[in-house]
Amino acid sequence: MAKIGRNEQCRCGSGRKFKRCCLPKEQAGLALRSSAQALKISLAYEIELVQQAAVERKQTFRELGVFILFSTVAGDAWLLEMTDGDGVQLARGGVALTAPIDQNPETIEAEWSHTFAIENREFVITAYEDRSVQVLTDYPTAEINAAMKRIRKKFSSEQLSQVHVKQES
Numbered sequence: 001m002a003k004i005g006r007n008e009q010c011r012c013g014s015g016r017k018f019k020r021c022c023l024p025k026e027q028a029g030l031a032l033r034s035s036a037q038a039l040k041i042s043l044a045y046e047i048e049l050v051q052q053a054a055v056e057r058k059q060t061f062r063e064l065g066v067f068i069l070f071s072t073v074a075g076d077a078w079l080l081e082m083t084d085g086d087g088v089q090l091a092r093g094g095v096a097l098t099a100p101i102d103q104n105p106e107t108i109e110a111e112w113s114h115t116f117a118i119e120n121r122e123f124v125i126t127a128y129e130d131r132s133v134q135v136l137t138d139y140p141t142a143e144i145n146a147a148m149k150r151i152r153k154k155f156s157s158e159q160l161s162q163v164h165v166k167q168e169s
Helices: 023-027 035-055 141-154 157-161
Strands: 060-064 067-071 077-081 086-092 101-103 108-110 114-119 122-127 133-136
Touching: 035 060, 035 067, 035 077, 035 086, 035 101, 060 141, 067 086, 067 141, 114 141, 122 141
Parallel strands: none
Antiparallel strands: 060 067, 067 077, 077 086, 086 114, 101 108, 114 122, 122 133
């Protein structure tokens, strides 16, 4: 995992800058979690925050590793994974949906329901189930594009290629 910058949001999910949260603990040798454990806890925490914002119909946008999470004023929320362009809806019309995320000490598994793309500044999803395509309006496409660029800069192509674990038959 890439090293976190001092001024980035802390990976523990507190919402504070790393330098004001877990960095002093790490420097003192008091870090309680590995980076992988912190990421897993943070993903669940970030999902809850984005779902709550969607229920309250507040727009929010978050990044965590290779994940992008956002909510809209219409009450929709999504979790996107940018390496394969996968996505899953976390809230619809102000109602939180069950997040199909399974975490264990080694991996984070998500049951992705869609692929996503930004085409002509529009958010386009394709359902895995029936291959239906939908164009969703008023989604933060500029922010998603910018986040994807930041993630590609932050992680090497080798790191990004190792995000997915190949399943054995």
